[in-house]
Amino acid sequence: MKENILIIGGGAAGMEAATQLQKMGLTPIIVEKSEHLGGHIAQWDRLFPAFHPAKDVVDQMLNQVKDVKTYLNTEVTDIQRNSDGFKAILSNNETIDAKAVILATGFDIFKAERKQEYGYGIYNNVMTSVELENFFRTGNDARINNPKKIGFVHCVGARDVKVCNTYCSKVCCTTALKQACEIKEVFPDAEVYTFYMDLRMFGPGYEDLYLKTQKDFDVKCVRGRVCEVSEDMDGKLVIKAEDTLFGKPLKMTLDVLVLMCSMEKNKSIDVIQQKLGVANNSDGFMQNKDMYLGMNGTAQDGVFVAGACTAPKSLPDTIGEARSVATQVFNYINSK
Amino acid sequence: MNSQIFHPFVLPFVLGMAFVLTYCLVGLIRVILQLPKDDRKQFLRSLVTPKTAWANIRDLFGDCLFHVKIWKRNPLLGYMHSAIAFGWFMIIVIGHIMLFTLKPLEGVEVEGFARTFTNFYYPIFFKYFAEETPVFAFLMDFFLLMIISGILIAVVKKIHSKIVGVKRVTKFGFADNMIRFALWTIFPFRLIAEKTNIMAFWWLYSIDLLIFMFMLPFTRYMHIPTEALFILMRHAGLNAREPRKGYALAQLYSCPSCGLCIDACPMSVNDKMSGNTSAYFMKKLRNKDSDEAKRIAETCLMCGKCVMVCPVSIESCDIKFSQRAAVPYEIHSDHSYLDVISTEAQRSGEISSKDKVLYFAGCMTQLTPKIMRAMKQIMETAGEEYEFLDKDGGICCGRPMLLSGKTAEAQAMIAKNTELIKKSGAKKLVLSCPICYKVFKEEYHLEGIEIQHHTQYINELIKNGKLKVNKTDVNYVYHDPCELGRAFGVYDEPREVIENVGNLLKAKSEKELSICCGGSLGSFNLTQKERDEITSNSVADLMFNNPDEIVTACPLCLKTFARKSPVPVKDIAELFVVHQA
Ligand SMILES: Cc1cc2nc3c(=O)[nH]c(=O)nc-3n(C[C@H](O)[C@H](O)[C@H](O)COP(=O)(O)OP(=O)(O)OC[C@H]3O[C@@H](n4cnc5c(N)ncnc54)[C@H](O)[C@@H]3O)c2cc1C
Ligand code: SF4
Ligand code: SF4
Ligand code: SF4
Ligand code: SF4
Numbered sequence: 001m002k003e004n005i006l007i008i009g010g011g012a013a014g015m016e017a018a019t020q021l022q023k024m025g026l027t028p029i030i031v032e033k034s035e036h037l038g039g040h041i042a043q044w045d046r047l048f049p050a051f052h053p054a055k056d057v058v059d060q061m062l063n064q065v066k067d068v069k070t071y072l073n074t075e076v077t078d079i080q081r082n083s084d085g086f087k088a089i090l091s092n093n094e095t096i097d098a099k100a101v102i103l104a105t106g107f108d109i110f111k112a113e114r115k116q117e118y119g120y121g122i123y124n125n126v127m128t129s130v131e132l133e134n135f136f137r138t139g140n141d142a143r144i145n146n147p148k149k150i151g152f153v154h155c156v157g158a159r160d161v162k163v164c165n166t167y168c169s170k171v172c173c174t175t176a177l178k179q180a181c182e183i184k185e186v187f188p189d190a191e192v193y194t195f196y197m198d199l200r201m202f203g204p205g206y207e208d209l210y211l212k213t214q215k216d217f218d219v220k221c222v223r224g225r226v227c228e229v230s231e232d233m234d235g236k237l238v239i240k241a242e243d244t245l246f247g248k249p250l251k252m253t254l255d256v257l258v259l260m261c262s263m264e265k266n267k268s269i270d271v272i273q274q275k276l277g278v279a280n281n282s283d284g285f286m287q288n289k290d291m292y293l294g295m296n297g298t299a300q301d302g303v304f305v306a307g308a309c310t311a312p313k314s315l316p317d318t319i320g321e322a323r324s325v326a327t328q329v330f331n332y333i334n335s336k
Numbered sequence: 337m338n339s340q341i342f343h344p345f346v347l348p349f350v351l352g353m354a355f356v357l358t359y360c361l362v363g364l365i366r367v368i369l370q371l372p373k374d375d376r377k378q379f380l381r382s383l384v385t386p387k388t389a390w391a392n393i394r395d396l397f398g399d400c401l402f403h404v405k406i407w408k409r410n411p412l413l414g415y416m417h418s419a420i421a422f423g424w425f426m427i428i429v430i431g432h433i434m435l436f437t438l439k440p441l442e443g444v445e446v447e448g449f450a451r452t453f454t455n456f457y458y459p460i461f462f463k464y465f466a467e468e469t470p471v472f473a474f475l476m477d478f479f480l481l482m483i484i485s486g487i488l489i490a491v492v493k494k495i496h497s498k499i500v501g502v503k504r505v506t507k508f509g510f511a512d513n514m515i516r517f518a519l520w521t522i523f524p525f526r527l528i529a530e531k532t533n534i535m536a537f538w539w540l541y542s543i544d545l546l547i548f549m550f551m552l553p554f555t556r557y558m559h560i561p562t563e564a565l566f567i568l569m570r571h572a573g574l575n576a577r578e579p580r581k582g583y584a585l586a587q588l589y590s591c592p593s594c595g596l597c598i599d600a601c602p603m604s605v606n607d608k609m610s611g612n613t614s615a616y617f618m619k620k621l622r623n624k625d626s627d628e629a630k631r632i633a634e635t636c637l638m639c640g641k642c643v644m645v646c647p648v649s650i651e652s653c654d655i656k657f658s659q660r661a662a663v664p665y666e667i668h669s670d671h672s673y674l675d676v677i678s679t680e681a682q683r684s685g686e687i688s689s690k691d692k693v694l695y696f697a698g699c700m701t702q703l704t705p706k707i708m709r710a711m712k713q714i715m716e717t718a719g720e721e722y723e724f725l726d727k728d729g730g731i732c733c734g735r736p737m738l739l740s741g742k743t744a745e746a747q748a749m750i751a752k753n754t755e756l757i758k759k760s761g762a763k764k765l766v767l768s769c770p771i772c773y774k775v776f777k778e779e780y781h782l783e784g785i786e787i788q789h790h791t792q793y794i795n796e797l798i799k800n801g802k803l804k805v806n807k808t809d810v811n812y813v814y815h816d817p818c819e820l821g822r823a824f825g826v827y828d829e830p831r832e833v834i835e836n837v838g839n840l841l842k843a844k845s846e847k848e849l850s851i852c853c854g855g856s857l858g859s860f861n862l863t864q865k866e867r868d869e870i871t872s873n874s875v876a877d878l879m880f881n882n883p884d885e886i887v888t889a890c891p892l893c894l895k896t897f898a899r900k901s902p903v904p905v906k907d908i909a910e911l912f913v914v915h916q917a
Binding site: 119122161163164227228229230231 | 704708
């Protein structure tokens with residue numbers, strides 16, 4: 001039984017779904033836009049909550065999909081449904097016939113410039129969580145020059161009607177605390193602050209990470225939103241925030257400010273998504289069939305979804321969904 | 337012609353006329369008595385001041401009879417209004433003139449009170465009682481037909497409003513529909529009665545008049561007599577102080593619910609929100625639906641566009657402010673911090689030079705640091721001596737408190753800011769936020785200090801050669817911020833700045849008709865979703881000619897548009913950073 005299954009997106013979700021489908025005897029085909037597989041986790045240094053190297057995970061997954069037919073630097077430019085399933089045209093002009101389609105296009109990082117009051121792109125020493133992760137991976141970032149005082153701002157581009165995103169991005173609280181610890185590992189003398197609305201430590205071992213952050217690393221978690229950032233004469237950052245536990249406004253001078261940018265729906269797939277008839281939900285992510293038993297399905301027969309394209313998700317969540325989407329597709333093909 | 341001087345069919349008319357005259361007289365006295373004492377004096381004095389008296393005469397004719405403003409907007413609609421109003425006016429005037437040309441009826445002597453009484457209804461039912469002289473007969477028929485032509489347009493408009501360029505029309509209740517029907521039939525009945533002399537039509541004509549005049553005070557047609565009073569009061573320079581009293585009351589009844597403000601209002605992006613427009617506000621307040629009036633007053637963005645397009649010049653935003661001020665909102669503000677605020681220069685004890693420019697960013701520019709940074713670069717490049725009034729958090733200009741009707745709180749801030757500004761010794765105050773600009777212009781007394789919006793300031797610096805810029809072929813479109821454009825008519829300076837650095841394209845609606853970005857602080861209770869809809873509509877209007885970038889001159893517009901715009905949005909100050917020569 002060799003049936004083609006088209007997987008758009010070769011991040012964690014796409015790779016894991018392909019691995020499972022192949023084991024089930026189907027023929028997954030991955031179409032990946034960028035020049036490598038792995039998606040976002042390939043950009044991370046270590047993963048919360050266990051500080052496990054992301055590269056390990058990515059390498060294992062790459063090894064599992066080494067026999068899967070994969071197109072890199074390729075996008076789907078057109079897709080049509082026919083009596084056999086789907087016919088997709090790729091940007092390299094090849095055509096693929098497939099019985100089912102899995103959308104696994106993941107997320108995009110919120111563009112921090114959109115929150116101008118935080119000064120990203122205006123003040124030199126304001127950076128994003130992604131750039132900090134890059135620093136941990138490469139050890140290079142001109143902005144991080146033996147900093148004495150570092151702040152993390154949570155919920156940048158999330159839980160904020162002003163930028164049209166009301167949802168919680170789920171993983172940035174944990175990422176912030178993970179990165180706060182990591183900064184302390186590199187610069188033990190630095191003072192580190194995080195500014196949160198509330199800490200959403202939702203998974204196993206996450207709350208322990210929170211305690212560790214405070215006990216072992218003496219990170220100061222302040223409940224309150226940063227409202228304004230400005231720069232002083234020496235190029236240091238002056239932030240204004242409110243400590244809502246003390247009910248007092250506070251002002252602080254920092255060397256580096258890290259913005260925990262939210263996940264947003266990856267819009268590069270919008271045209272194809274529309275052609276397939278898959279709508280978006282109120283948060284702008286892809287709408288699945290329902291939030292419970294139908295989480296991998298869509299309103300369209302034969303079109304499936306997995307990973308962070310339907311909502312912000314952690315890696316374990318994503319892997320779980322990728323495995324379940326494989327089962328769903330398997331059942332779908334067998335019922336035909 | 338019938339040789340009698342009285343027939344019972346005149347009675348319905350006489351009754352209606354007596355009723356409406358009494359009603360209006362009582363109303364007039366009431367409104368005048370409701371005016372605060374100073375306002376009353378000012379009003380009465382204006383009636384005998386030659387300048388205002390002349391303006392009164394001009395507008396009474398121009399607005400009430402000829403509807404000049406509606407003509408300008410849409411000639412067909414203008415014709416409809418003036419045909420009915422002017423035509424009606426003329427047949428009444430000619431009717432009265434004819435009274436003098438009449439020969440007394442043979443064998444009937446009418447004297448004294450009876451004579452006066454007949455004069456009352458004669459002009460209305462002329463053809464029944466007397467013979468007209470040919471010239472007058474022609475004029476009478478002419479104006480009657482003119483009215484009927486106006487009514488025909490009205491009937492068509494009712495069925496299909498797009499013909500007269502109106503998209504959304506006010507929705508009316510039973511009474512308004514009924515009186516409209518009466519109005520539409522009065523003149524056709526008269527025409528038939530005059531031409532055929534069938535008694536039934538004389539009766540119908542008279543009864544129609546009774547219905548019209550009896551219902552007039554309870555419907556939107558009350559605007560006909562009230563508008564005259566409103567024009568006089570407006571020229572006297574009065575201000576609406578209480579939402580349903582005096583001057584505001586005169587305005588409430590002068591609004592004919594024409595609905596022109598509905599299409600103009602940025603909130604009319606959907607049917608539900610179009611219920612928040614001034615036409616409905618006036619109607620609800622007039623009908624004493626105070627819950628709804630309060631709600632709408634709090635919802636309005638206060639962008640002023642409805643005031644700009646209103647053919648009657650109703651100052652609906654002022655009435656909404658007075659409505660807000662009438663509600664004791666619970667705002668617990670603590671202004672004890674005011675005492676300790678000072679500027680950087682004052683703390684360091686530097687004595688300031690006289691030519692210094694004082695720049696006040698304001699709370700919203702503090703949240704858009706790109707503008708602040710650009711302003712700094714501009715002042716430095718131009719070699720200006722400058723100081724930040726609110727470098728590390730200054731005091732609010734006072735506008736939010738004013739918007740919610742909290743005058744005392746606002747005054748506390750205004751006083752402290754005034755003190756800081758005066759102490760600085762600067763000769764010029766520059767604001768990059770139109771909202772601050774409005775407040776500093778209108779509520780502050782800063783004699784000897786020039787107040788400029790940064791669009792004006794930058795334009796001046798370019799003109800006198802202090803700033804040098806490169807012209808490129810980037811296509812820009814400019815959004816007129818409400819508080820800068822409609823409020824102060826600052827339309828040209830920003831456009832001149834843009835033309836210096838790129839091509840200026842037109843938006844679909846510009847200048848006076850510019851559409852609020854939807855972010856206005858004026859509204860207390862529009863939901864984010866509703867605001868987003870307004871913003872998208874406004875952005876679409878700006879994108880009409882496919883510009884490369886949108887330029888505005890208000891930090892709030894900037895932030896609001898940035899959420900929805902397909903192209904980059906910049907403040908006018910940022911253009912300098914890009915195009916500096
Ligand atoms: C700063 C940060 C740190 C994080 N750290 C952790 C952590 O420590 N632990 C943890 O459990 N989770 C973490 N996460 C969450 C984790 O990154 C996600 O759960 C995971 O990346 C989701 O995988 P995905 O495959 O669904 O999406 P993605 O990783 O976004 O992969 C999507 C793939 O699809 C491709 N693609 C997109 N559009 C197209 C298209 N049109 N055509 C073809 N291909 C396309 C992309 O190039 C990409 O390769 C973190 C997230 C962030 C933002
Ligand atoms: S996970 Fe935390 S930081 Fe991220 S959006 Fe939710 S609450 Fe904010
Ligand atoms: S406020 Fe002015 S524009 Fe609006 S309905 Fe009344 S008269 Fe017409
Ligand atoms: S002020 Fe603006 S928002 Fe308010 S009713 Fe008038 S046009 Fe509409
Ligand atoms: S933010 Fe700008 S467009 Fe919106 S109300 Fe204010 S001035 Fe008008």
